[in-house]
């Protein structure tokens with residue numbers, strides 16, 4: 055299901071990422087849908103991920119704060135495609151908003167929805183998280199699967215030199231995931247942004263300088 059722009063109001067059910075702390079208040083004051091925005095802001099400031107005119111694919115975009123931030127950064131000359139299983143109700147003027155499972159997402163369909171403007175993308179950013187089960191290893195594995203799907207899509211749709219971000223719940227499969235990113239990008243970085251809760255197991259992996267699928 056695709057639509058352009060998005061409506062007004064706050065995001066979908068189950069996406070209030072904590073409440074009552076300084077990050078939540080600050081996000082709300084600045085008109086962002088979630089505190090997660092400060093994580094992307096920190097990643098962007100640190101690694102210079104987004105530029106005016108960029109085409110950005112935001113995976114796991116609901117309730118929409120990363121998309122709101124990305125839209126501001128890429129400006130009118132850029133393009134944002136936001137994808138989530140859940141409906142995104144925050145206003146994203148000019149963006150292409152898709153309610154879809156990333157495992158069903160295909161580059162050809164994106165080309166259709168964007169009227170041929172993308173792919174390719176300059177940036178593929180994923181803040182996707184699985185529905186947690188309370189079993190840390192299971193949640194870790196599901197998170198790595200989402201990262202691998204995001205990486206697979208990025209590998210098919212990024213421009214040479216493009217950037218990639220994914221959020222992973224840390225665990226024993228993380229080193230292999232890092233290797234898979236490292237094999238496709240000139241540089242791999244990681245960051246636990248300040249906006250991340252101290253007890254959280256999440257970390258962001260960043261691939262800079264997409265260099266193509268590795269040769270066997």
Ligand SMILES: C[S@@+](CC[C@H](N)C(=O)[O-])C[C@H]1O[C@@H](n2cnc3c(N)ncnc32)[C@H](O)[C@@H]1O
Nearest residue numbers: 090114116117118119120139155156181182183
């Ligand atoms: C932490 S939230 C994203 C917050 C968002 N970056 C923001 O700033 O508002 C994680 C999102 O990943 C989405 N997600 C998880 N699995 C997905 C899948 N298979 N396809 C698409 N979205 C998925 C969830 O629906 C959820 O909205």
